Amino acid sequence: RSRFADDTPPAPPFAAQADPARPCRARILVVDDTAANIQIVAAALSKQYEIMVATGGEAALALLRETDKPDLILLDIMMPEMDGHEVCRRIKEDPATWDIPIIFLTAKGAVEDQQRGFNLGAVDYITKPIEIPLLLARVGVHIQLKRKSEQLEKLAMLDGLTEIANRRALDVRLPQECQRTAREGVPLAVLMIDIDHFKAFNDRYGHGAGDECLRRVAQTIEAVPHRPGDFVARYGGEEFCVILPNCDRAGALQVAENLRSAVAALDIPHAYSSAARHVTISIGFSARWVAGEETGPSAIQREADAALYQAKSQGRNRVVG
Ligand code: GH3
Ligand code: MG
Ligand code: MG
Ligand code: MG
DSSP: OOTTGGGOOOOOTTGGGSOTTSOSSOEEEEEOSOHHHHHHHHHHHTTTSEEEEESSHHHHHHHHHHSOOOSEEEEOSOOSSSOHHHHHHHHHHOTTTTTSOEEEEESOOSHHHHHHHHHTTOSEEEESSOOHHHHHHHHHHHHHHHHHHHHHHHHHTBOTTTOSBOHHHHHHHHHHHHHHHHHHTOEEEEEEEEETTHHHHHHHHOHHHHHHHHHHHHHHHHHSOOSTTOEEEEEETTEEEEEEETOOHHHHHHHHHHHHHHHHHHOOBOTTSSTTOBOOEEEEEEEEEOTTOOOHHHHHHHHHHHHHHHHHHTTSSSEEO
């Protein structure tokens, strides 16, 4: 249990998306060539944190490659085969590890030494002999900061109204999926979804009901695609985008029809809608092998968008691809 338990904000609304594999106890990597130092630090921290240890720079870097990333690194400077400055430099230049905060924990206490540590990207600098209460306080501050920035990173990628991924997240994900599909030579499908006659829904039932409708439709759309890499985002307004990696035309058509019937099954009354008199969606999709083509993410999205336009002009509440 964290000693910051009382300060911990309530679980954010996206808690359901948290990685279940991630341990809730923060993990700290302690790197020091002197066993006695590791013992002192580990004894002080192990009540509240999960401790990993490395007795040298190479060992630390190997551990970072092989295991889940720690939330914080306590790094000694004077070590025989690779000193702490070099370890720090390598961690900071590797995109896989650069965001792990590093605190130097060292006997080198001169102003220039500390300056150098900060210049290398450390978040803090603690000099030996270690004052345990101050070590705990500083570690606590940096673990809290790490948690906060992780939360903010997640929030930045979520739509506030519907709590599904937002346009920013989509703009990160789609190019990645296009690159992957090209690399692996597998198909990719993109679906563009738009709620039918939604302006009329707002006009008839009010914006509050419109917002609630958006939330329910978003949650429904998010629940339908079920393969691990599938991705759903609110594109903007009453439009959504679904990415289906390794999915061909037939698969995309199937998912699209499932989405359309799932939203219809919500049976949200909409007097000015189609004959069904409930909220419906139109879907345009594009499914293709991006491999070998220099088309990029915007092309497949544009195709899906053009198909959506067709679905609208053909009478709405339908799938075109
Ligand atoms: P079509 O069937 O052709 O898609 O018609 P439409 O009325 O759905 O399309 P249009 O683009 O004319 O209107 C979209 C409406 O969506 C207008 C806008 O007020 C509403 N809308 C967009 N974002 C939100 C939102 O966050 N909340 C609510 N309540 N309404 C929104
Ligand atoms: Mg040492
Ligand atoms: Mg629209
Ligand atoms: Mg619409």
